[in-house]
Amino acid sequence: MLTTRFSNAIAVNRWNTCTWKPALAEAGIVPPRARDAKRWQWEAAPGDGFHVLRHIYASIMLEAGESVVTLARWLGHSSPSVTLGYCARFMPEAGSKGRTMIDGLLGEQGDQCAGRNSPDSPQG
Template sequence: MKQYEESREHGFHALRHTCASVQLDARETIVAVSKWLGHSDPSITLKVYAHMMPQADGRGRTAMDAWFAGGSETISPDSPRLPDAA
């Protein structure tokens, strides 16, 4: 008769990993997820879950373009493009 043996791939650890992955996919901050997981440093969380973080969709480039153009528009985190010039 086989005895039940816990593993990291099954059970609570898998649930924990799934929860963190879903939160990051929903664009929750790495700092918040790190605190929830009890990691001592967000860099630990980032090393494990970086592949689950969505692409920035060009938000950084858009913000820099607006800054260089001298615009005072606020760049929305949900919009990947610069606002249309008036």
């Protein structure tokens, strides 16, 4: 019996056509498919397209502490730097764990020394 590494993979084009695009249409994000359109013909939805789910998944995994090396392998990226290049913009909280750790180590001393030039201080 021949098995492949992707035997449980979702056929992305079929899922996009039969599940994702109808859901976007139902939510009013893309217009409903025209009556005379073929089954696979939908309006483009670049900002809300299926591929954005992949980026969101990757960002959530990184934010949860998954290794970028492991995630790159899961996503089929050529290197971890490719993964970070795509996902960094979806990670608004990136760096907060490190800052929290340093703040905990420094305690009140750190608060006294922090000035207006800290990266998170309001500039006014």
